[in-house]
Amino acid sequence: MHPLDPLPLAASASNLLAAREQMAFTLGFHIVLSCLGVALPATILVANYIGLKKGDEAAIELAKRWSKAMAVTFAVGAVTGTVLTFEFGLLWPHFEQRFGAAFGVAFAIEGIFFFLEAIFLAVYIYGWKRLSGWAHFWSGVPMFVTGIGGAFAVVAANSWMNQPQGFTLDAAGKVTDVEPLKVLFNPATPYEVPHMILAAYMVVGFLVASIYATGMLKGRRDRLHRLGLLIPLTIGLIATPIQLFVGDTAAREVADHQPAKFAGMECIQETGGHQTEWLGGVCTADGVKAGIGIPDLDSFLVGFNADTEVTGLNDIPQDERPPANTLLHLAFDAMVGIGTGLLALGAWFAFVWWKRRDIPRTPWFLRIVSITGAAAILALWCGWIVTEVGRQPWIVQGYMRTSEAVTEAGGIWFTFALVLLLYAAIGTIAILVLRSMSRRWREGGADPEAGAPYAPQEEAYGQ
Amino acid sequence: MSKADAAAAILWVGATFYALFGGADFGGGVWDLVAGGPERGERPRALIQRSLTPVWEANHVWLIFVLVVLWTAFPEAFSAIFTTLYVPLTLAALGIVLRGSGFAFRKSIEGLQGRRAMGATFAISSLMTPFFMGTVVGAIAAGHVPAQGNGDAFSTWLQPLPLLTGAMFVATSAYLAGVFLVGDARRGGDEEMERYFEHRALGAGVVAGALAVAGLFALHSEASYVFDRLTSQGLPLVVLSLLCGAALLAVLLRGGRRPLRPLAAGAVVAVIWGWGVAQFPYLLPTSLRIDQAAAPDPTLTIIFIVFAVAAVLVLPSLGLLYTLAQRDLLESEH
Numbered sequence: 001m002h003p004l005d006p007l008p009l010a011a012s013a014s015n016l017l018a019a020r021e022q023m024a025f026t027l028g029f030h031i032v033l034s035c036l037g038v039a040l041p042a043t044i045l046v047a048n049y050i051g052l053k054k055g056d057e058a059a060i061e062l063a064k065r066w067s068k069a070m071a072v073t074f075a076v077g078a079v080t081g082t083v084l085t086f087e088f089g090l091l092w093p094h095f096e097q098r099f100g101a102a103f104g105v106a107f108a109i110e111g112i113f114f115f116l117e118a119i120f121l122a123v124y125i126y127g128w129k130r131l132s133g134w135a136h137f138w139s140g141v142p143m144f145v146t147g148i149g150g151a152f153a154v155v156a157a158n159s160w161m162n163q164p165q166g167f168t169l170d171a172a173g174k175v176t177d178v179e180p181l182k183v184l185f186n187p188a189t190p191y192e193v194p195h196m197i198l199a200a201y202m203v204v205g206f207l208v209a210s211i212y213a214t215g216m217l218k219g220r221r222d223r224l225h226r227l228g229l230l231i232p233l234t235i236g237l238i239a240t241p242i243q244l245f246v247g248d249t250a251a252r253e254v255a256d257h258q259p260a261k262f263a264g265m266e267c268i269q270e271t272g273g274h275q276t277e278w279l280g281g282v283c284t285a286d287g288v289k290a291g292i293g294i295p296d297l298d299s300f301l302v303g304f305n306a307d308t309e310v311t312g313l314n315d316i317p318q319d320e321r322p323p324a325n326t327l328l329h330l331a332f333d334a335m336v337g338i339g340t341g342l343l344a345l346g347a348w349f350a351f352v353w354w355k356r357r358d359i360p361r362t363p364w365f366l367r368i369v370s371i372t373g374a375a376a377i378l379a380l381w382c383g384w385i386v387t388e389v390g391r392q393p394w395i396v397q398g399y400m401r402t403s404e405a406v407t408e409a410g411g412i413w414f415t416f417a418l419v420l421l422l423y424a425a426i427g428t429i430a431i432l433v434l435r436s437m438s439r440r441w442r443e444g445g446a447d448p449e450a451g452a453p454y455a456p457q458e459e460a461y462g463q
Numbered sequence: 464m465s466k467a468d469a470a471a472a473i474l475w476v477g478a479t480f481y482a483l484f485g486g487a488d489f490g491g492g493v494w495d496l497v498a499g500g501p502e503r504g505e506r507p508r509a510l511i512q513r514s515l516t517p518v519w520e521a522n523h524v525w526l527i528f529v530l531v532v533l534w535t536a537f538p539e540a541f542s543a544i545f546t547t548l549y550v551p552l553t554l555a556a557l558g559i560v561l562r563g564s565g566f567a568f569r570k571s572i573e574g575l576q577g578r579r580a581m582g583a584t585f586a587i588s589s590l591m592t593p594f595f596m597g598t599v600v601g602a603i604a605a606g607h608v609p610a611q612g613n614g615d616a617f618s619t620w621l622q623p624l625p626l627l628t629g630a631m632f633v634a635t636s637a638y639l640a641g642v643f644l645v646g647d648a649r650r651g652g653d654e655e656m657e658r659y660f661e662h663r664a665l666g667a668g669v670v671a672g673a674l675a676v677a678g679l680f681a682l683h684s685e686a687s688y689v690f691d692r693l694t695s696q697g698l699p700l701v702v703l704s705l706l707c708g709a710a711l712l713a714v715l716l717r718g719g720r721r722p723l724r725p726l727a728a729g730a731v732v733a734v735i736w737g738w739g740v741a742q743f744p745y746l747l748p749t750s751l752r753i754d755q756a757a758a759p760d761p762t763l764t765i766i767f768i769v770f771a772v773a774a775v776l777v778l779p780s781l782g783l784l785y786t787l788a789q790r791d792l793l794e795s796e797h
Contacts, residue, residue, distance in 0.1 A: 068571075075567030078520050079560045085530050086556040089545030093612065096534045097542035101758030104535025108769045111524070111531050112777060118521040119780045126517045126793035142780075178761045408613055409549045422557070426564050429572070429581075436573045 016403050018412035019091040022419055024388070026083055028381055029423050033077030035380065037117065038151045038197065039204035040070050041124075041143035043232050048137050050231070058224040062231070064128055065441055066208070069434055071125045076430055078118065080423075091412070095395055095405035098175065102167040103160045105180045110153035117146035148197055155196045159188035162387065163257055164396050187257065191250040192387075198243040199383065203376045205236025206342070210373030211438075213366045220442075229359070233369060236376070237346035244339050248301075254390075255302045258397065259311035261390035264322035265332040266298055271312040275299045280333055283325035322392050327385065335382035338375045345372065466764075467757035470536040471746065473770045475739045477532055479732055481525035483639065486632070486731070488519045490640025492562060492589020493633065494663060495582065501575075508582075510656055511640075512570070514647045517793040519566065521784060523559075528773075536766050537756040539610065540746045547614035548602055551595040551625075558591030593636045594629040601628030601678075603747060604738060605686040610750035624681040631678055634671035635731060641667050642711070642727040649720070650789065664723075665715045672708060675734070688748050693741035700737035704730045 044066045051060035088096055096104070123131075124140035131139060160166075166182025167175050212228035255262040262268070267283035268275055275298035281291020296306035313321055322328060345368060352360045359365060395402040464472075491511045498504030498511075534541040545552060565585030569578055598620045602608060607619040620626075641664025648656035682690040693701060707730035714721050742748050746756050757763065787793050 072567050072571060075520065076564050078523060079563035082523070082527060082559050082563075083556055085527055086552060088534065089530075089541055090549050090553060090556075093542040093546045096545075097538050097612075100534040100538030100541060101536075101762045104531065104538070104758075105762060105765045107531045108535050108766060111528050112769060112772055114527060115521065115524045115773070115777045116780055118524050119777070119784045122517045122521060122784055123787060123793065127787070129794050130792040176759055178759050180761055180765045407546060407549070409546060410616065415553060418557075422560065426560070429564070429568050433568050433571045437571055440573075 013403075015408070015412050016406045018416050019406050020402065022412065022416040023087060023091055024385075025416070025423070026080065026087060026419060027384065027388075029427065030077065030080040030084055031380060031384060032203065032377055033073055033080060034151070034154075035200040035203040036070065036073045036207075037077050038147040038200035039235075040066065040073070040208075041121070041140060041147050042201070043204055043208060043235055044070065045137065045140050045144055046235070047227070047231050048140065050227075052133050052137060056227075058222075058227050059231075061224060062228050065437075067125045067128070068437060070121070072430060072433055072437075074118075074121055076426060080426075081114075083419075090409070090415075091407055092395065092405045093407050095400065098173065098400060099164075099167075099396055101175045102164075102178050102183055103157050105178070105183050106153045106157035106160065109184070110150050110157075113146045113150035113153060117143055117150060120146065147200075151197050151200060152193050153184075155193045156184050156186070156189045158387070159192040160184075160186045161394075161396050162186075162192070162391060163188040164399055169399075188253070191246060191253050194246050195243070195250050195383070198239045198246060199376075199380050201239040202236050202243060202342070203373075203380055205232045205234075205239060206369075206376040207373035208232035209236060210370045213369035217363065217366050217370060229369070233349070236342070236372070237349060240339065240342045240346050244343055247336070247339065252302055255310060258391070260313070260316045260320060260322055261386075262302075263311055263313045263316060264325050264328045264390050265386050266310075267325055267329045268298070268310055268312040269314060271309065271315045273299050273307040273309050275302075275308075275310045277301065278329070279337075280330065283329045288329070320393065322390050324389055328390055331382040331385040331389075335379045335386065338379040338382075341375070342372060345369070465754060466760060466767075467536075467754045468744075470532070470757060470763045470766050471739075471753045473766060474529060474532050474536065475736065476770075477525055477529040479735050481522075481529055482635075482731060482735055483728055484518070484522035485525055486593065486636040487639040487643045488515055488522050489562075489589045489593045489633075490636035490638065490667075491515050491644070492566075492586050493637040494640055494644070494660070496586035496589065501579075506653075506656060507644075507659060510644060510648060510651070510653070510660075514644060514788075515566070516570070517788045518784060519563075521781060523563070526559075532766060536758050536763055537746055537753075538758060540751055540756045543608055543610055543612035543614075543747060543751065544599070544603065546612035547608045547616075547619050548599050550616050551598045551602075551620050555592050555595035555599070558588040558595065561585070561588035562592060589636075590633055593632040597629035597632030598625040600632070600738075601625030604628070604682070604689050604742065606688065606748045606750070608747050608750075610747055610755075622681075622685060624678065624685040627674055627678045627681050631671055631674040634667050634674055638664055638667035638671050639727055639731060641665075642723045646722075646724055650791075661715055661718075664727075665712065668708060668712060668715075686748065688745075689738070689741045692743070693737055696743075697737040697741040700733045700740060704733035704737065707733065 044063050047059045047066065048063035050056055051058075051063060120139060120142040124136065124143060127136050127139055160183055163186045165186050166179040168177035170176045209229050209232040212225050212232075215225050216229060251262070254265075266275070267278060267281075267288050269285065269287050274296050276288075276293045276295050277297035278288035278291040278293050281288040299306050299308040299310055302308050302310050313325075348360065348365070352358065391397055393401050393403065395405045491514065495504075495508055495511050498507045530541075533544075561584050565581045565583075565588060569581035569585055572578055572581055602620040602622070602625040605622065605624045607622065607625070608614055641660050644660040645657055645664060648654075648660055679690070682693065707726045711723060711726040711730065714723060714726070744752050744754070746753050784793075
């Protein structure tokens with residue numbers, strides 16, 4: 001090919017877009033499943049504990065059902081997580097090539113946690129029948145610990161991409177020395193890790209609660225549904241206020257350390273004090289249009305003082321500004337908005353519970369709870385959009401551009417299309433399977449999971 | 464042994480475990496695929512399902528372990544391999560997704576049609592992953608992956624040695640699974656299934672052996688460096704593998720009830736380490752040496768620590784899982 005031929009550059013720009021879209025999609029899919037891996041074990045163990053301690057059969061039944069559902073979601077999460085591991089090499093080989101020696105440390109640690117989680121999850125899920133009650137309960141406790149440990153390690157790696165440190169580069173840009181503790185405990189770790197772990201507990205709490213709220217709205221008001229609502233809802237509602245505090249701290253840290261990301265998500269065009277906090281709207285080069293503006297609030301939130309100077313995009317070099325500012329701004333607002341709404345829901349629930357030890361009588365309470373699962377997942381995605389799109393054009397903030405990391409390999413649009421189709425099918429089947437499991441539990445019919453996978457029907461279903 | 468060599472050894476340990484346990488899982492899928500119609504295949508499929516269900520996810524983590532150690536300890540090699548062999552690697556990953564989800568869904572989906580579709584997905588993809596993983600290993604051994612990466616997307620692995628290696632991986636997986644399932648059938652007192660998988664293990668072992676011989680010829684013409692060292696420094700391991708394989712065949716043919724698993728595992732482990740010895744000191748023969756590709760020392764130290772923790776925590780836990788599974792304390796049907 002002629003050296004001046006523009007094709008390679010065009011191909012690489014196209015690769016970058018395709019690779020980013022594929023990464024975003026596969027990560028967005030997997031992150032929901034990893035929330036289940038991180039926080040569902042604790043939810044199950046709470047039900048299991050209540051069941052054993054109080055001899056509550058409904059609680060035991062819930063723990064059993066949730067662990068069966070987890071068998072499905074963990075399997076899909078394990079394979080979609082493997083896809084992400086492959087994507088580090090298939091989409092971003094130069095990222096690994098240059099920085100694998102530094103941030104790979106976090107993934108090596110994650111490997112241990114994932115291993116232990118997979119092992120104890122299997123013991124717990126398949127140990128219901130033959131292990132004794134408390135032995136079985138304790139076999140599940142490692143899932144809870146390793147879920148949190150794994151989340152710590154993976155999110156520490158992402159934090160490092162936001163605030164990289166703990167490595168030395170030579171003149172050629174090769175990593176020559178690494179300080180693993182500094183990599184793991186980079187300045188973004190203390191807020192990003194708890195932010196994600198709490199997000200996982202919120203997603204799982206509200207998702208599971210929303211399923212039982214839907215059931216109760218359909219008139220299923222037995223003890224099983226009541227507990228199935230209360231246990232996860234309580235977990236989600238406890239996580240929410242802590243999450244808002246952590247998130248608020250995180251936003252201030254981002255304003256300090258990643259001013260371009262902060263300017264993007266708040267759509268701040270000009271550096272200065274007395275910045276208006278805009279809710280909603282469209283981000284343009286002249287600031288937010290069609291949003292609700294609260295004067296001075298942005299500056300106040302960043303520095304507890306209306307005079308606080310906040311960096312605007314005008315002070316960020318053109319080629320270091322994050323793209324898609326309206327998307328960033330709305331994603332940030334949606335995340336905070338959903339979190340605030342869930343906090344209000346928690347206050348309402350806590351007040352009524354304190355008054356008369358029951359959930360609010362109005363059907364609106366259950367109706368709202370029934371959509372909190374979807375809302376929490378939306379907030380989760382918005383948060384990842386803020387942190388990932390907001391860091392662009394960097395893959396490693398200040399050190400490596402995403403465009404330098406992307407593969408030169410052909411066919412990325414093709415694999416992206418394939419992944420879209422494949423994941424759509426897997427997502428659909430997973431939901432169908434979970435729904436049919438739930439229907440079978442309700443009808444209390446024979447368990448088709450017994451017997452051979454697809455033996456003649458009368459044998460498989462007849463016992 | 465230098466630190467870099469020790470890290471490479473850890474990589475090989477991970478690859479060995481993945482080949483043994485992940486390989487046996489894939490092999491289970493192969494036997495599921497060829498088990499015949501619903502009536503005829505009912506009992507073998509039930510046995511495969513029972514054996515695989517509690518352990519396949521844990522077994523699968525060895526692959527993650529290998530990939531993570533590779534990119535952390537040898538980032539240049541990781542990048543070279545992934546920018547060159549992205550076609551077979553993508554296909555292997557596709558197989559992993561289809562296989563895991565197909566297997567998980569098959570148990571719980573309603574209706575015979577759905578189950579058969581999921582089962583077929585699981586079984587066919589069980590062929591895909593070991594085959595394409597094999598082509599990757601074959602292409603590396605043959606020296607088709609350039610150190611700077613971006614080797615040709617097709618001609619690097621569409622060669623006799625990588626393709627033969629892929630076929631050999633499939634046959635070896637089936638062989639391992641056959642031997643493991645003989646043990647599971649014995650434990651369950653199911654003599655018919657014991658015979659059933661004995662015959663299949665035997666067949667797969669013969670096919671794997673024949674492919675290995677053909678592979679040696681391809682190795683001779685395509686990868687002279689590895690061939691020369693495999694037939695000198697690596698020779699004891701090759702001989703050991705042959706002895707294990709021959710002993711296993713003898714036991715199977717005479718219908719003895721001696722333990723088969725150590726022999727099957729020994730045959731496979733000896734080949735993997737023979738390959739390692741033959742490649743040494745190269746990670747990518749003959750363009751990238753282990754010491755050239757290695758990450759800085761502190762990173763390697765972390766890999767050692769992680770490995771030590773894995774040895775102290777993960778191996779006993781895996782032992783517990785296998786023990787519980789082997790004593791039938793874990794029920795795949797809940």
